[in-house]
Amino acid sequence: xxDYVINTAAETHVGNSIVQAKDFVSSNINGVYNILELIKxxxxxxxxxxxxxxxxxxxxxxxxxxxxxxxxxLKPSNPYxxxxxxxxxxxxxxxxxxxxxxxxxxxxxxxxxYQYVEKLIPKTCKYLHLxxxxxxxxxxxxxxxxxxxxxxxxxxxxxxxxxxxxKIYNISGNYxxxxxxxxxxxxxxxxxxxxxxxxxxxxxxRPGQDTRYSVDDSKLRxxxxxxxxxxxxxxxxIVDFYKNNFIW
Numbered sequence: 310x311x312d313y314v315i316n317t318a319a320e321t322h323v324g325n326s327i328v329q330a331k332d333f334v335s336s337n338i339n340g341v342y343n344i345l346e347l348i349k350x351x352x353x354x355x356x357x358x359x360x361x362x363x364x365x366x367x368x369x370x371x372x373x374x375x376x377x378x379x380x381x382x383l384k385p386s387n388p389y390x391x392x393x394x395x396x397x398x399x400x401x402x403x404x405x406x407x408x409x410x411x412x413x414x415x416x417x418x419x420x421x422x423y424q425y426v427e428k429l430i431p432k433t434c435k436y437l438h439l440x441x442x443x444x445x446x447x448x449x450x451x452x453x454x455x456x457x458x459x460x461x462x463x464x465x466x467x468x469x470x471x472x473x474x475x476k477i478y479n480i481s482g483n484y485x486x487x488x489x490x491x492x493x494x495x496x497x498x499x500x501x502x503x504x505x506x507x508x509x510x511x512x513x514x515r516p517g518q519d520t521r522y523s524v525d526d527s528k529l530r531x532x533x534x535x536x537x538x539x540x541x542x543x544x545x546x547i548v549d550f551y552k553n554n555f556i557w
Contacts, residue, residue, distance in 0.1 A: 316361070323390070359411060360409060363414050365393050366415050366418075373521060376481075387517050414478055417456045421547070430491070437496065445513065450489065454485045457543055467532055493505050
């Protein structure tokens, strides 16, 4: 018996999806289908639980200027984001056909301590510890918005408290920066050095790379959510943690 099913499960790394997309179809599409079928067949006197489904800002594709709203067309650019967009459409279709209550959340890049090592911040810390050069695609120029995991969790709680149903919310940490600048900040924190070049490998290119993601989360802020974490302060804490806790 439950009131909410919160689906955070996904294959998420774009590079992996380009090499082998099968697992992404299995987890991100078939996995969501299985959850929807379980909720569809869920029988209790109080009705079906609400599915809170985690999507991603990447379903919109990139945007040169401005920010995407929840009403914008989905234009995913890679196998990962396309499977996430497909999952969003399944959720909306099952909601209309089978009356499954839902909320879809589309956050920007999450970060925090214990994040999986494939992601940019922990990977950079790992490579610095191992004295390996940090690989960056497209010279590190792609821009991303960063959102702390604690603020993401706060958004989930705010959605539950507001009793929102059958809605989509963007979540942005409202800190935008290029991948190169984020890595430079980590190098500065890790080695107290401005000699960035010797730590970087800019020879990598990724097919279909998105240049910039940005979402407008004013709809979520309309139900009194706000981000509390500050990127530079949290980044310093994360780098300090990994310097003292090499866990890979």
